[in-house]
Amino acid sequence: GENVEQHPSTLSVQEGDSAVIKCTYSDSASNYFPWYKQELGKRPQLIIDIRSNVGEKKDQRIAVTLNKTAKHFSLHITETQPEDSAVYFCAASIQKLVFGQGTRLTINP
Amino acid sequence: DVKVTQSSRYLVKRTGEKVFLECVQDMDHENMFWYRQDPGLGLRLIYFSYDVKMKEKGDIPEGYSVSREKKERFSLILESASTNQTSMYLCASSPQFAMPGANVLTFGAGSRLTVL
Numbered sequence: 001g002e003n004v005e006q007h008p009s010t011l012s013v014q015e016g017d018s019a020v021i022k023c024t025y026s027d028s029a030s031n032y033f034p035w036y037k038q039e040l041g042k043r044p045q046l047i048i049d050i051r052s053n054v055g056e057k058k059d060q061r062i063a064v065t066l067n068k069t070a071k072h073f074s075l076h077i078t079e080t081q082p083e084d085s086a087v088y089f090c091a092a093s094i095q096k097l098v099f100g101q102g103t104r105l106t107i108n109p
Numbered sequence: 110d111v112k113v114t115q116s117s118r119y120l121v122k123r124t125g126e127k128v129f130l131e132c133v134q135d136m137d138h139e140n141m142f143w144y145r146q147d148p149g150l151g152l153r154l155i156y157f158s159y160d161v162k163m164k165e166k167g168d169i170p171e172g173y174s175v176s177r178e179k180k181e182r183f184s185l186i187l188e189s190a191s192t193n194q195t196s197m198y199l200c201a202s203s204p205q206f207a208m209p210g211a212n213v214l215t216f217g218a219g220s221r222l223t224v225l
Contacts (some may be wrong), residue, residue, distance in 0.1 A: 001168070009149065032212045043199070043216040044152070089151060093212055096142070096167070099152040 002027040004092050006100025014108050019080055021103045023090035024072040030092040033066060033073045036099075038087045047088075048075070080107045112207050115200050115217040122224050128187040130220050132200030139205040141183035142214065143167075143175065144196040155198075158183055159205070190224045197221050 003026040013019045023035075034049035049067050050057045050064045050073065061080075064071040073092075077084055085107045091097040116131035134141065142157040154167030156175040164175050172194060176184045183202075187194055198221075199215040 007223075034212065036214075045216070046213055074149050085132070085219070095212075096154060096157055097212060097214065098168075099144075101149055101151040105115070 002030055002092055002094075002098040004098050004100040006090050007100075008105060009101060010104045010106070012106045012108060013050045013080055015080055015082060017080055018107055019075075019077045019084070021075045021088055021090070021105070022037060022050070023074070023092075023100050024070075024073060025092040025098075026071070027092070027094070028071060028082075030070075031093050032093045033064070034091050034097070035062075035064060035075050036091065038102075040057060044089060072107050077105075082109060093101065113193065113202055113215050113217040115198075115220045117220050118218065118220050120220060121188050122222065123187060124191060124224060126190050126224075128190050128222065128224075130185040130187075130198055130200075130222070132183045132217055133181050133184070134183075134200075134202040134215070135181065136204075136215065137180070138202035138215075139180070140203045142201045142203075143173075143183065144199040144201065146199055146219070147176045150191065152199065155185065158181045187222075190222075192224050195222060199225060 006023045031052040036044040037047045038044040061078050063076045088103045090100040143155040144152040153169050158164045158177040169174045172184045197219050199219050200217040
């Protein structure tokens with residue numbers, strides 16, 4: 001079955017700097033790659049997703065890139081703000097989602 | 110406008126007890142899922158259901174069972190709770206596979222279970 005590896009497990013950046021979280025997947029048939037954000041004490045919520053026919057997608061300060069050949073995808077957050085502090089999960093799927101281990105992002109003021 | 114509701118936010122049970130975790134969604138979604146969340150392990154799929162009375166094992170089904178008697182309700186059952194089942198349990202739902210938005214999960218708030 002699908003296996004998703006996510007790095008780093010923790011990430012600390014200065015406010016205003018950029019943050020990058022990377023994931024690799026094992027099943028080349030996976031065609032959907034979402035990113036979920038979970039703030040402390042809250043439920044995970046979808047922030048951005050990308051399908052396998054697209055290489056990059058951007059939504060304001062967040063962007064996701066996909067390299068199908070290498071089977072990896074990344075989340076980029078620019079101009080980080082304190083409210084970006086959260087745990088971020090990547091996932092890959094054909095039908096059911098398989099999640100990565102999560103990255104705890106801390107934005108330092 | 111809570112759309113996926115988990116009946117218990119916090120539970121404390123004793124080893125060997127039978128535990129029911131209930132989840133109800135009001136979005137008329139066909140798919141429902143139970144995940145377990147542990148630090149450093151991410152979200153791991155226990156069971157999922159794509160229709161009433163249908164169920165499929167996820168990645169870690171051992172020690173769990175599920176029930177889906179109605180479309181809106183998906184229950185997770187621990188027949189005999191053990192300490193290694195202490196965790197946060199998240200329910201989620203999504204539209205039917207192959208439909209627009211089918212992969213987009215709406216999560217419940219979670220049920221934190223402690224087994225003593």
